[in-house]
Amino acid sequence: xxxxxxxxxxxxxxxxxxxxxxxxxxxxxxxxxxxxxxxxxxxxxxxxxxxxxxxxxxxxxxxxxxxxxxxxxxxxxxxxxxxxxxxxxxxxxxxxxxxxxxxxxxxxxxxxxxxxxxxxxxxxxxxxxxxxxxxxxxxxxxxxxxxxxxxxxxxxxxxxxxxxxxxxxxxxxxxxxxxxxxxxxxxxxxxxxxxxxxxxxxxxxxxxxxxxxxxxxxxxxxxxxxxxxxxxxxxxxxxxxxxxxxxxxxxxxxxxxxxxxxxxxxxxxxxxxxxxxxxxxxxxxx
Amino acid sequence: xxxxxxxxxxxxxxxxxxxxxxxxxxxxxxxxxxxxxxxxxxxxxxxxxxxxxxxxxxxxxxxxxxxxxxxxxxxxxxxxxxxxxxxxxxxxxxxxxxxxxxxxxxxxxxxxxxxxxxxxxxxxxxxxxxxxxxxxxxxxxxxxxxxxxxxxxxxxxxxxxxxxxxxxxxxxxxxxxxxxxxxxxxxxxxxxxxxxxxxxxxxxxxxxxxxxxxxxxxxxxxxxxxxxxxxxxxxxxxxxxxxxxxxxxxxxxxxxxxxxxxxxxxxxxxxxxxxxxxxxxxxxxx
Numbered sequence: 001x002x003x004x005x006x007x008x009x010x011x012x013x014x015x016x017x018x019x020x021x022x023x024x025x026x027x028x029x030x031x032x033x034x035x036x037x038x039x040x041x042x043x044x045x046x047x048x049x050x051x052x053x054x055x056x057x058x059x060x061x062x063x064x065x066x067x068x069x070x071x072x073x074x075x076x077x078x079x080x081x082x083x084x085x086x087x088x089x090x091x092x093x094x095x096x097x098x099x100x101x102x103x104x105x106x107x108x109x110x111x112x113x114x115x116x117x118x119x120x121x122x123x124x125x126x127x128x129x130x131x132x133x134x135x136x137x138x139x140x141x142x143x144x145x146x147x148x149x150x151x152x153x154x155x156x157x158x159x160x161x162x163x164x165x166x167x168x169x170x171x172x173x174x175x176x177x178x179x180x181x182x183x184x185x186x187x188x189x190x191x192x193x194x195x196x197x198x199x200x201x202x203x204x205x206x207x208x209x210x211x212x213x214x215x216x217x218x219x220x221x222x223x224x225x226x227x228x229x230x231x232x233x234x235x236x237x238x239x240x241x242x243x244x245x246x247x248x249x250x251x252x253x254x255x256x257x258x259x260x261x262x263x264x265x266x267x268x269x270x271x272x273x274x275x276x277x278x279x280x281x282x283x284x285x286x
Numbered sequence: 287x288x289x290x291x292x293x294x295x296x297x298x299x300x301x302x303x304x305x306x307x308x309x310x311x312x313x314x315x316x317x318x319x320x321x322x323x324x325x326x327x328x329x330x331x332x333x334x335x336x337x338x339x340x341x342x343x344x345x346x347x348x349x350x351x352x353x354x355x356x357x358x359x360x361x362x363x364x365x366x367x368x369x370x371x372x373x374x375x376x377x378x379x380x381x382x383x384x385x386x387x388x389x390x391x392x393x394x395x396x397x398x399x400x401x402x403x404x405x406x407x408x409x410x411x412x413x414x415x416x417x418x419x420x421x422x423x424x425x426x427x428x429x430x431x432x433x434x435x436x437x438x439x440x441x442x443x444x445x446x447x448x449x450x451x452x453x454x455x456x457x458x459x460x461x462x463x464x465x466x467x468x469x470x471x472x473x474x475x476x477x478x479x480x481x482x483x484x485x486x487x488x489x490x491x492x493x494x495x496x497x498x499x500x501x502x503x504x505x506x507x508x509x510x511x512x513x514x515x516x517x518x519x520x521x522x523x524x525x526x527x528x529x530x531x532x533x534x535x536x537x538x539x540x541x542x543x544x545x546x547x548x549x550x551x552x553x554x555x556x557x558x559x560x561x562x563x564x565x566x567x568x569x570x571x572x
Binding site for chain 1: 412413414415431432434461470471472474475476479480481482483484485487489490491492495496497498499500501502503504505506507508509510511513514516517520521524527528530531533534537538541542545546548550553554556557558559560561563564565566567
C-alpha cells in the first residue's frame with residue numbers, strides 16, 4: 001500500500017514539478033493532481049508526467065486529497081492555504097514548499113481554526129536551481145537535500161508526522177525546527193548568499209564579463225534565479241537577513257582591511273578559517 | 287614539427303601540471319622539463335606524466351629551453367624569473383601563470399635588461415580549481431578558458447607572439463592587454479568574488495552548515511582555495527580590489543536597503559539587472 005492515496009500540488013514549477021516526479025518515481029501516492037494558474041503550464045506538466053491530471057480549479061484539485069502541497073511563490077502561499085483548507089477534507093494535511101517560514105506560518109495560523117482539521121504544517125525542501133519552471137524539474141532534485149519542517153505551539157502532532165514521512169519518502173533529510181530558527185538558518189546559508197551573488201553580478205561592468213572564469217560562474221550562479229520569486233523570499237525574511245548581513249559584513253571587512261594593509265598573516269588566518277568551514281561541505285551532498 | 291623543442295615548467299602544481307599534461311596531449315613540444323622545490327612533488331608529477339623529466343636545480347631545468355613557464359605562487363615569480371633568465375639561452379622566452387600582473391611584470395621589467403633576451407612576457411591562464419596540487423591537474427583545464435597576455439612598452443613583440451601561439455596551442459582563448467587593465471578585470475571577476483566567498487563561508491556559524499544546500503555550496507566553492515596562494519594574489523592587487531569593492535558594496539547595499547524597506551519593485555529591478563548580466567554566462571564555458 002502506498003503512503004498516500006491522493007496528493008494535490010498547487011503550483012507546478014521547478015519545485016512542485018520535481019515533487020510530482022519524485023512521488024511517481026518513488027510510488028509515494030496513488031495519484032498526483034496538479035492545480036495550475038495557466039493552461040500552458042498545465043500542458044507542459046502533463047507532458048512531462050509531473051502530475052497524473054491537472055485542473056485550473058483549486059476546489060476540484062484538492063478534493064479528496066490526503067496531502068496538499070503548496071509550491072507557489074511565497075507571497076501567494078497563505079492565501080492558497082486558506083482556499084485549499086476551505087475545500088479540503090477534515091483529515092487532509094496541508095503543507096508548503098516556501099523558502100521563508102515565519103511570515104507564512106504566522107499568516108496561515110491566524111487564518112486557520114485552532115482545533116479542527118485540515119491542519120497546516122510548514123515545510124521548506126532546500127533544493128532548487130537557478131533554472132525555474134516545470135521544464136527543469138527532476139525526480140532527483142530533493143534526494144539527499146535538507147528539508148526543514150516547522151513546529152509551533154499550534155502544530156498538530158500527527159499532521160507533522162505525516163508531513164515528515166512524506167519528505168523522507170522523497171529522499172530528503174528532514175529537520176524539525178521553529179519557523180524563527182528556520183528563518184535564521186536560511187538567512188545565512190541561502191538568502192544572504194543570493195543577495196551577495198546578485199550584488200556581484202550586478203556590480204560587474206558588462207565589458208569585464210569576457211574575463212569571467214569558473215570562479216565567477218560558481219560564485220554568481222544563483223544570480224540567474226527568478227527576481228520575482230526572490231523579491232518575495234527576501235522581503236518576507238528581512239529581519240533575519242539584516243542579522244546575517246552583520247556577520248558577513250564584519251568578516252568581509254576584516255579581510256578587506258587586512259588586504260589593504262598588506263597584513264599577509266591576517267589575510268591567511270581569515271581565509272584559512274573560512275576554508276576550514278567550507279571544506280566541511282566538499283565531499284558529496286552532505 | 288612541434289611548436290617548441292623544450293619547455294621548462296617551474297612549479298608543477300595544479301596549473302603547472304595541467305600545462306604539462308596539455309603540452310603532451312596536444313604535442314606542443316618535444317620535451318617538458320619540470321623544476322621542483324620538493325622531491326615528493328617531483329615524484330607525483332613524474333608518476334602523473336605531467337613532465338617528461340624533473341629536477342630540483344633551476345639551472346639544469348631551464349638549460350636549452352625555448353619556453354620557460356613560471357607557475358609558482360605569485361610572490362615567488364619575479365625572483366624565479368630572474369634566476370631563470372640568468373641560466374636560460376638568449377633566445378628563450380620566459381612567461382608565467384600568475385593571477386596578478388602589474389606587480390609581477392613591473393618587478394620583472396626592473397630586473398631584466400631592456401634590449402637583449404631572454405625576454406619576459408606576463409601571462410594569466412584563467413583556469414583553476416579550489417583543489418590544488420599536481421594530483422588535481424588535468425590536460426583539459428585550460429581548454430576554452432580565457433588566457434590574458436600582458437603587453438607593455440617594454441614587451442618584445444616576437445616574444446609576445448610566441449607566448450600567444452603557445453597558449454592558443456593549449457586551447458586557451460588569448461586576450462592581450464596591459465598589466466593594469468588585467469588587474470582591473472580580474473579584481474572584479476575573480477579576486478573580489480573570492481573575498482566575498484571567503485567572507486560568506488567565514489561568517490557562517492558552524493551549526494548552520496547542516497542547512498546549506500546547492501546555492502551555498504556554489505557561492506562559497508572558491509572559499510576552499512589555498513589561503514597562502516590567495517593571500518599573495520590579493521595583497522599584490524589591493525588597489526584594484528579596493529576599486530572593485532566599491533562597485534560591489536554599492537550594489538549590495540542598494541539591494542539590502544530595498545529589502546529592508548520592503549520596496550519590492552526596487553528589489554525586483556536590482557535582481558533582474560544582475561540576472562541579465564549573469565545570464566550571459568549561462569550557456570557553455572563562454
